Amino acid sequence: MNAFVTLGVGYITMTAAGGDAVVTETLSKKRALEQFLAGVERKAFKVALLALRNEADALDAVQDAMLALVKSYSDRDGSEWKPLFYRILDNKVLDVQRRRTVRGRIMAYLPAGRRDEEYDESSDLLAQAPDHAPLPVRRLEMDEAIGALENALRELPGRQRQAFMLRSLEGLDVAQTATAMGCSEGSVKTHYFRALQTLRAQLGEFWS
Amino acid sequence: MTTDKDFEQQVRMTLEESVTRLDGATRSRLTQARYRALEQLDASGAQAGGWWRLTGRRSVLAPVGAMAAVVALTTVLWVGRPGAGLPGEAGTVAAGAPEDMELLADGDALAAMSEEDPEFYEWALSQDSAGDAPQGS
Numbered sequence: 001m002n003a004f005v006t007l008g009v010g011y012i013t014m015t016a017a018g019g020d021a022v023v024t025e026t027l028s029k030k031r032a033l034e035q036f037l038a039g040v041e042r043k044a045f046k047v048a049l050l051a052l053r054n055e056a057d058a059l060d061a062v063q064d065a066m067l068a069l070v071k072s073y074s075d076r077d078g079s080e081w082k083p084l085f086y087r088i089l090d091n092k093v094l095d096v097q098r099r100r101t102v103r104g105r106i107m108a109y110l111p112a113g114r115r116d117e118e119y120d121e122s123s124d125l126l127a128q129a130p131d132h133a134p135l136p137v138r139r140l141e142m143d144e145a146i147g148a149l150e151n152a153l154r155e156l157p158g159r160q161r162q163a164f165m166l167r168s169l170e171g172l173d174v175a176q177t178a179t180a181m182g183c184s185e186g187s188v189k190t191h192y193f194r195a196l197q198t199l200r201a202q203l204g205e206f207w208s
Numbered sequence: 209m210t211t212d213k214d215f216e217q218q219v220r221m222t223l224e225e226s227v228t229r230l231d232g233a234t235r236s237r238l239t240q241a242r243y244r245a246l247e248q249l250d251a252s253g254a255q256a257g258g259w260w261r262l263t264g265r266r267s268v269l270a271p272v273g274a275m276a277a278v279v280a281l282t283t284v285l286w287v288g289r290p291g292a293g294l295p296g297e298a299g300t301v302a303a304g305a306p307e308d309m310e311l312l313a314d315g316d317a318l319a320a321m322s323e324e325d326p327e328f329y330e331w332a333l334s335q336d337s338a339g340d341a342p343q344g345s
Contacts (some may be wrong), residue, residue, distance in 0.1 A: 030249050041238040042227045055234065063241035070245045109261065146226040149219060168216060168222040200215055207218055 016177050033074055036081050037066055040170075044089055047165045051093045061096055065089040086166055086180035145207070152202045156195055159183075163191035166197070 041062060048058035065088040073084050153161055159181070164175045169189075177192075178185045230238075 007337065015257055017319060026249065030246055033249065034246055037242045038239075041242060042230055042235070045230065045234065046223070046227055059234070059237050059241065062238065063244065067248065070248050074249060117274035133306050142222070142225055145222050146229070149222050150226065165223075169227070196212065196216070197217065200212070201218075204215070207215070 006136060033070060033081075034079055034164065036078065036085075037069075039081065040085060041066070043169050044085070046169065047086070047162070048089060050150065050161060050165065051158060052096055053154065057096050061089060061092040064092045068092075082170070083176040083179035086170070086172070090162065090181065092167060139202055148203055149199075152199050155202075156198060159187075159194035160191045160198070163188050164195035167192050 004167045042061050044065065045058055049055060050060045052058050052061065063164075065085060069081065069085050073081065073122050077086065113198065152166070160180055163177060166172045166180055167174075172180060174185045177188045181188060
């Protein structure tokens with residue numbers, strides 16, 4: 001009987017120690033993931049927004065990408081997260097674009113009255129409220145620069161824009177960008193070079 | 209005329225500035241999305257911890273197996289001891305008939321039954337006397 005009790009206590013001690021190790025491991029993994037996502041989320045939102053041109057859709061895409069990364073790739077090494085995250089985000093953006101295409105086809109068959117039920121931002125008084133914060137000259141100049149750049153980026157072909165954003169904003173190297181885009185490194189270089197040339201042609205005078 | 213490097217630098221700076229200018233509502237939604245994603249990890253971590261506590265690693269499975277074997281052996285020995293007949297065996301009362309036991313022990317219940325179902329009451333009495341007869345003879 002004594003041996004039986006000792007056996008049981010030993011088992012409980014071992015499982016408690018093992019459980020603590022798992023909890024500690026989970027906490028440190030969670031901390032690392034939180035740090036990664038906090039560092040990447042705003043840039044990812046910008047990337048998605050430029051591709052989708054709709055804030056709600058861009059937020060959904062980023063959230064879905066976060067969920068998918070945590071669910072499926074949290075056990076991967078932290079150095080792999082960024083290209084994987086952008087690969088997932090790219091897929092989510094494509095999903096939204098596909099859904100839009102299908103929705104657009106369906107809406108085309110609906111009577112005009114039904115289409116009007118969609119949210120119209122111009123009817124949102126809060127969205128129209130003017131921003132009374134003072135804008136210094138520097139801020140205004142930067143606003144113009146951001147506006148011009150974002151317009152030019154929107155006009156780029158999708159793959160060129162993606163390569164440019166990942167390399168330029170997110171600072172991924174060619175290999176990481178290739179992983180994120182699911183293409184060869186050569187393609188990344190080509191897309192990036194063409195994007196750079198187009199942007200320079202459009203913005204060169206503006207920024208010189 | 210700016211070089212490619214200067215241009216890239218300027219673009220990078222502008223993009224980064226645009227990121228810092230995201231409005232509060234968007235930043236808040238992104239934070240919420242992040243927490244929502246990380247909640248999954250809490251759930252899966254709790255499951256993993258729970259599973260570990262229940263099963264442990266292979267080296268910890270041995271005591272669990274031993275404990276289960278001891279419990280199973282004790283149960284078999286206890287049930288199989290002399291006098292502990294299996295349900296339905298001769299000389300034992302079926303475990304599934306506690307209501308019958310209560311009925312037989314309660315004289316008032318039989319009296320009440322005689323009013324509700326006199327035919328059954330008579331049959332029950334005849335069974336009782338028939339059972340007593342061989343012992344009396």
